[in-house]
Amino acid sequence: MGLTMKATTIYDVAKEAGVSIASVSNAINGKGNIGKKKRDEIFKVMERLQYQPSVIASALMGKKTFTLGLLIPDVSNPFFAEIARSVEDLAHHAGYSVIVCSTDNQDERVEKYIRLLEQKSVDGIMIGTGVENTEILLQLAEKSVPIIMIAREVSSMPVHSVLTDDFKGGTLAAEHLLQLGHRRLAVLSENFKVSSSVERVRGFKFALFEAGVAIEPEDVVSCVSTIRDGRRAAEELIRRDDGPTALFCCNDLLAIGALQAAKEAGVRVPEELSVIGFDNTILSTVTNPMLTTIAQPMEQMVKLAFDLLVGQSEREDAIKQRIVMQPELIVRESTGKPQ
Amino acid sequence: MGLTMKATTIYDVAKEAGVSIASVSNAINGKGNIGKKKRDEIFKVMERLQYQPSVIASALMGKKTFTLGLLIPDVSNPFFAEIARSVEDLAHHAGYSVIVCSTDNQDERVEKYIRLLEQKSVDGIMIGTGVENTEILLQLAEKSVPIIMIAREVSSMPVHSVLTDDFKGGTLAAEHLLQLGHRRLAVLSENFKVSSSVERVRGFKFALFEAGVAIEPEDVVSCVSTIRDGRRAAEELIRRDDGPTALFCCNDLLAIGALQAAKEAGVRVPEELSVIGFDNTILSTVTNPMLTTIAQPMEQMVKLAFDLLVGQSEREDAIKQRIVMQPELIVRESTGKPQ
DNA sequence: CTGAAAGCGCTTACAG
DNA sequence: CTGAAAGCGCTTACAG
Known part of the structure; x- marks a missing residue:
């Protein structure tokens, strides 16, 4: 105890299971044809060694990072906090994590955050905040970083968007x-x-x-x-x-x-x-x-946006959708006839 | 246009600048002794090529990911949304991003999230939710993943914590x-x-x-x-x-x-x-x-927690702090003398 | 002061 | 069906 141990890698399990790392990788990803017996053995070893593949390493090989960026003006604003929660739930369900970025509607902050998310190779960015400098969206598109605008619009940009009327x-x-x-x-x-x-x-x-x-x-x-x-x-x-x-x-x-x-x-x-x-x-x-x-209809909007965002990595849609949802009047107590 | 281009790498700037990738790396990280002239040239090329180092790649070499995990019961709960915002601001200031994880106080969710964060090699985890299964905290400590508990306590665990009395x-x-x-x-x-x-x-x-x-x-x-x-x-x-x-x-x-x-x-x-x-x-x-x-005093608590969390990666403190802050009564309108 | 080389932990053709 | 090898984009000794 007190000693800290290096995390176990694919090499450890390969050695322990008496196979090559390629086989371990294949077993994990369900690729290639591995003998059932070998595969079972590999899984057993992984379990025993508590092996957890490094997302970092596999991302470097061009696989996904399973991380999404969410840009909103302010998480502490209940409206956006609720959006964040919906996004998080969908993301979590699909195996993704979400990095929350509060921009305070400052263009400089959105730019900084977007660069950061790019450097971290996120698999997509959901934008629920205004962006003045559309140049950056163009660049993102060029690098084919999936983007979607939610509840906000940016005119004449080649991005998917889902918003309320x-x-x-x-x-x-x-x-x-x-x-x-x-x-x-x-x-x-x-x-x-x-x-x-x-x-x-x-x-x-x-x-x-x-x-x-x-x-x-x-x-x-x-x-x-x-x-x-x-x-x-x-x-x-x-x-x-x-x-x-x-x-x-x-x-x-x-x-x-x-x-x-x-x-x-x-x-x-x-x-x-x-x-x-x-x-x-x-x-x-x-x-x-x-x-x-x-x-x-925020839940629905987030759902649509999420599917579109995550779907983008798969299909390469040239044509960008613009989905418009209908708002609804909720009458409560603060309105009445004038005296 | 319409073509998507590969992101520029350190090789591109090295070639363009007529130097080795090692020099580029050194220039970026301010390591080694690079001639001023060469360094300037390198920076100029980086600028021109819009080069952005891959966090993924450098993380694989053992550097930080500059990503933190935040576990809370629910971001859409204003109390935690406010915490999330404070954490995000400090993090952003220090160059970190934060992955927000809503656990709904379900132990199974905290476990799943923690594993995920581990796989993504986050530099630290701030926990503001209950954790029943303390085993997992022990494992984290063993792998020396920095942790800090905020506004919650978990008895007799070797973790830093900052909470209110x-x-x-x-x-x-x-x-x-x-x-x-x-x-x-x-x-x-x-x-x-x-x-x-x-x-x-x-x-x-x-x-x-x-x-x-x-x-x-x-x-x-x-x-x-x-x-x-x-x-x-x-x-x-x-x-x-x-x-x-x-x-x-x-x-x-x-x-x-x-x-x-x-x-x-x-x-x-x-x-x-x-x-x-x-x-x-x-x-x-x-x-x-x-x-x-x-x-x-949430802002202060978050500040203390953050510093302790990010500091942990540097210093290896064997002894865990438990910082207790004082609560304060805020009298407004909902309390009065009984009739 | 500078660069060649090894290596981080994976995935992916490719050869057997 | 299985493994050796190359490579992802970086960093870090190390040799010159």
Whole structure:
């Protein structure tokens, strides 16, 4: 004890079993034709020696690393944490591990992470964060590193993507509010660089436009995606004379900030202010009132994305898919008729 | 285009620069004495060829993989998501990537994950989940795979660990409630296999004992760590005649379940029922009323754990540290005097 | 200061 | 059916 021993290698088991390393390798990988007796013996020895093949070594021979990269803005954000969990489960099931990379939506970080993942020879990268510098995606494609975008889009790039119809999502939110009778609406959007948020706002405005309801540029305020900033923005909106009776927030975090601002200002939700979020995270079930929000079918999206990603290594599809899923309105307690 | 090219290797840059691969390697690693001129030339070529050394290959030569494993019960649980983010930031800063593994507290999963991480030659494993089968930790130690336990303990094992004084945390919760005047208390605990939870309950009971306040075995009910189960357990407690006026929940998820149960039953918090959680997750700031809870100094803990973990590969410390941090009571809105 | 060579732990033709 | 040998992309003594 106390001594540390070198890990057992394929040589150890070959010697112990009295065969060549090639035979051991073949036995493990079910290749070549090995006599049943020999094979059984080899497995027995592997067991006894607690042999575990080195992924590193086999990867160097061009086999897979069984490791995937996942780029998201922030794992500690419940929305992305839930994505990460789904990805992990599928990956684990298929024998893969996943390296989680939080980018904070900083392009420099996504670039750094992608390079790192490349150097580690991951078998694929799932990207759920914005990427400004599309050059890097091109390079990845050239080196044929499988990529897939999830819940985010990057225009005119040759990559698979699976996303929600965010425009439709914005539309759904608007229609719900309109139907309740709201006419003075405002929105808390994310940074304009976040493609999904831009679409949500576009959809929202479009529905208002169709209904003949006006919304001024100063009624959509851009936020960083935190509760705190949502709160700050909502406070400002609430303070305005003739402020909105309903607020569309581009994600649940912002909506929660709005809820807090309302509580602070003594504005009752939904009686005096309706608030609707986006993403249907666990957070939306925890607030009081519970948050009305727009749900994305995340589990399904992750499943599709995962299969596409892992499948890419096998088939070499020249044509890139763009799968669009439908969002759904989840009515809870934070929206109601205006007084 | 459309053609995929092989990645450039050290041979390519050596040839291009008119030197040996050894020189390229030395230049990269700052080893040996290379003439400044040659070195500059080499770097220029690397740049031009966009050369990125293969981590796989260098790992096979016994260098680090710069990859760490993180075992936690569930990334989608905000408490662990926050840990994951802290670990990731430190890791990234130090040039490491982290593979996140959600174990759902299932021993079979931790074992499977650990084997996987071993095969991938990670440089260390941070464990924030319970591990029943300590045999596997012993094996890891034998192979000198650096390990560290965080926020969890495994008795009498030769591993570093950094944790919160959970007993003290339970004590803090009890004292707060006692001081407010509560005499009929109950607790929602996690599975008895979760060492931290067991300690919290022990601390809680001990403080009651010292204060001469009785608590019956049926007043501490064991839950799985979900909002739903916390709700279920709290409902049951609330329904009892002569139910508790205050509830200590071993984590925020359970506390939120309790909040929901109270709301459902028309029981006002904190007027008719005080609820206190544990962990001080983002969730505790989002509920209404906001949750009184016990905070662990997670950032510091992760920092200590990380340094110890990464340090282990360098120094070979025979003696294992056990660092215990102090918890802190965070009073918010969910606790008050009993009516 | 620089390069030839061995070797890390595997896989894969290829020859027998 | 089985094994010797080459090679994956690096690093590290070692000789010059």
